[in-house]
Amino acid sequence: MKTPNKTYKSKAAALLDDPYLQHYQSFIDRRKELLEFKKKKYAGSGNLSDFANGHHYYGMRKTSAGSWTFREWAPNAQRIFLIGDFSGWKEMSEFELKRINKKGDWEIELAEEKISHEMLYKLKLYWEGGEGERIPSYATRAVQDFSTNIFSAQVWEPERPYVFKHSCPEQADPIIYEAHTGMAGEAEDVSSFIHFADHIIPYIAECEYNTIQLMAVMEHPYYGSFGYHVSNYFAVSSRFGTPEDFKYLVDRAHSFGLRIVMDIVHSHSVKNEQEGLARFDGTIYQYFHEGEKGNHWLWDSYCFDYSKPEVVHFLLSNCKYWLEEYNIDGFRFDGITSMLYSHHGLGKDFTSYDDYFNGDADEDAFCYLALANELTHQIHPNAMTIAEDVSGMPGLCCPVWEGGCGFDFRMAMGVTDCWFKLLDIPDESWNISYLTHELLNKRAEEKTISYVECHDQALVGGKTAIFTLIDKEMYFNMHAGSENLVIDRGIALHKIMRIATIFTGDSGYLNFMGNEFGHPEWIDFPREGNGWSYKYARRQWSLKDDKNLRYHHLLNFDNAAIKMAGKEEIYKTDPCLLHFDSQDKVFAVKRGEMVLFVNLHPEKSYEGYGVECLPGKYHIALNSDKGCMGGFERIDEQIDYYTEHYIENDTVKNILKVYLPSRTAVVLKRNEALASHP
Structure with a gap:
């Protein structure tokens, strides 16, 4: 067990110090009671870590005797076969699973010689009125056949598994570099974990960020989803490399004193059936809510049912797996507004406290997040958890025992919203009162991470801050010695936006990969609409090194600002x-x-x-x-x-x-x- 080293700035205020919340104390108390009930139901007299061991029970596991055991939860299935390289992809009686309990667990035991490292396999399920091939829910690796685009599970049991050489760095107020492995190379291609480890991590360390927030780690069938349509929750995305490659990336980050926080997407799941959890056993509702509550129409995905013990078991086990198997340092929980409300936050303005404490609030989802936070800190006391929530629900970063959700930080999403609203008007019309209010407006009891822009602002259909400021002039007048008022204005405001956000931030700061030097243009992943081009799904690092261009000016400023923030420990006050x-x-x-x-x-x-x-x-x-x-x-x-x-x-x-x-x-x-x- 790691010893916690609590160096994050503490918050003295308590949740109910907010006088507006005292009116809702009965709701908060009921939520606390529900959480305690669920903890006892799941963990019994033990702890959450003992409960969250689904990855040690389900899936393809090699026993201590050298044989293999495979288990799957599929309550609606009537017959299940393992099919794969070992069976010539045919259904064979020796590879048929047996149902072992009323809960719906299925199992098969196989001799050691039947299965070997890197074999491909799937499940063939039969249910009343239908059948389908599925990738096991706990598969730790899935690979794509690029001639057919079909994914299969792959046995991953290397003779010489990666051994971590470096321990996790101690806590520090997070100065975060948000990054995406695949687009971290300069070539018009998909970059790799190894390239990121060897070329990008040293650069991030040189820039004196102390944390990497890594996107799109979990397997996702469509690259253009930016990793947010997850299909296989226990598998690193094979398009970037192997599990051992990702372990090397994490270990190399630790060797530089950098922490790795990964985006974890427990808010929804891809609708793909052959690749993901959708209609896994023939029913929509195995993992997800029935009806419209389970359908996120904007994201075209399914929403988990957090009231089901089996779903909570799956998701908590997923948290524990990434912490223990890959030695990561925490999670940014994506899209939790969608989790916290039955309306998923769609078309909803949160204008009063009633919006947080009414029939739209999903108490089961809140309890799941509180359990996930408690589990994460139980396993890794120095881990950090970050909430991405647009609603502003009170208590997300308060202790569970107060009725909070237990996150360490929340993203200060109002700050970036403020900056981009101001960018829509001439700066001589900027309202300084509005700006300073948004920069400094934080709940007293919570810790937040501020940012000018993350990946969201750079996606196709939007613009980065520098591109919004400079636009087409970027193509003609970014050369050194240019005398262009638009460029001069853009560079000046870009620097001011960053130092104002860094300096006024409550407890941390985030920057998306490349924005520190004003990376041009938007992010657009290969898709049918752009001819499957990688032109905008990469980072043009050479721009920052070209002294004939002005990008290095912005990088020089960012380096100085980040170095000052770290050296002066500005978030301690x-x-x-x-x-x-x-x-x-x-x-x-x-x-x-x-x-x-x-x-x-x-x-x-x-x-x-x-x-x-x-x-x-x-x-x-x-x-x-x-x-x-x-x-x-x-x-x-x-x-x-x-x-x-x-x-x-x-x-x-x-x-x-x-x-x-x-x-x-x-x-x-x-x-x-x-x-x-x-």
């Missing part, structure tokens, strides 16, 4: 808004010994702009106007700044006066707590 002026387009935020000044005015520069700060001597820690960062070198970084002492209405004020050029962000650090100049 809370941000505090010191000043904002909508007419001047200026705001200032304090964090510990540091102050961020932002001037968003497109034309005006301010000499000696004064803001009340802690008394002392300050120096510049970060300056977006540096020439190597695409700025105009209007600020002398050698100057020390001293607060000036004023008495106003018998109140002592210490004013720090700073030169703020237009469209510039400056961070100053107090390095001496001196008496202010009179």
Whole structure:
């Protein structure tokens, strides 16, 4: 058992400190009671980890004696055969499973010589009125025949399994690099786990991010789904490599002191029947809700029924499997708004607390997420869990014993929404009050991770921040020495957006792969509509290295900002808004010994702009106007700044006066707590 090293910034507020929630205390208490009932039902007198061992019971397993055991849960099936390389893909009596209990478990035992590593296989199920081939629900590897596009399960039992050499890094406030393995190469192709491990991980470490959030790890039949239409929950996507390759990737990240958090998609499942769980035993409702509740019409997928013990067993076992088999450091739970409400959050505006505590709330889903969090931290005390929720449901990041859901962090989705709303209008019209409110608006009892943009904003049909700012000029005027007002504006605002988000973030920050240097254009995976092209499903890393282009300016700034955030441990203290002026387009935020000044005015520069700060001597820690960062070198970084002492209405004020050029962000650090100049 790993010893927890609790270094995340603590939150002192409790869930029910929110006066608006006290009206709903009976609901929260009932939810706590339901959770305790479910825990006792599933774990009995043991613990959740003992319950979540489905992957050690189901699927193809080699016994200690060397023989093989295969089990599957299929309550509606009438007959089941193993078919595969070992049977010439024919149904044979020696490979027929036997039903072993009323619950619907089926089993077969096979001699050692019947099955070998890398053999392909499937299940052939018969039910009343139908039949079908299926990949076992607990298959740990599935591979695609590219001549037919058909997936099959593959026996994975290598003689020399990968042995991890590096332990998981200790906790740190997360500065996250969100990445997708397949599009991490520059070639117009699908990149691999090995390429990512050898080429991208060292770069991420050099940029001084401390966590990698990896997308699309679990097997999915359609590459263009970005990994969100999962078919095989216990299998790494074979299009990127083998299970041993992924273990190497995780181990290599750990060797650099980087943590690996993977996207886990327990909110819905692909409708494919031959590849996934859909109509697995001939019924829709084996894993999913019946009727419209089980159908996510927007995502074209099925929704799990979290009231069924077998489904909870499957999903909790899935969490435990990834933690133990692949040594990962936690999960970002995708799409939990869809889980938490029967309406899946579709077409719903959450405008009052009643929206969180009414008949639309799915208490079974909430309990599942609470159990998943408890299990994850039981197995890996230093793990982190992140909630992706657009509803703002209170309590997601509060302890389970308070009636919360137990997540460590939630994504601050309102921040990116704010930035992209502002990008739709000229920056001279930006509402500074609205911006600072959204940057700093966090629930007191919860920890959040802020971001300007993630992969969502870059998908085809949308635009990245830099592409929204610069648009077609990116194709003609990103060369060094260009004198183009659109490019200059875009680069200046891109830097301001990032440092403002990093500095005001509550407990962490996230960036999507390539956006740190303003990667051009959108993401579009190969599909029929683009001629199955990989042109936009890759990263053009060479752009950041070309000194004849201006992308390296943005990377230089990002490197400096991320390095400052880590070195100064800025998330150990809370941000505090010191000043904002909508007419001047200026705001200032304090964090510990540091102050961020932002001037968003497109034309005006301010000499000696004064803001009340802690008394002392300050120096510049970060300056977006540096020439190597695409700025105009209007600020002398050698100057020390001293607060000036004023008495106003018998109140002592210490004013720090700073030169703020237009469209510039400056961070100053107090390095001496001196008496202010009179």
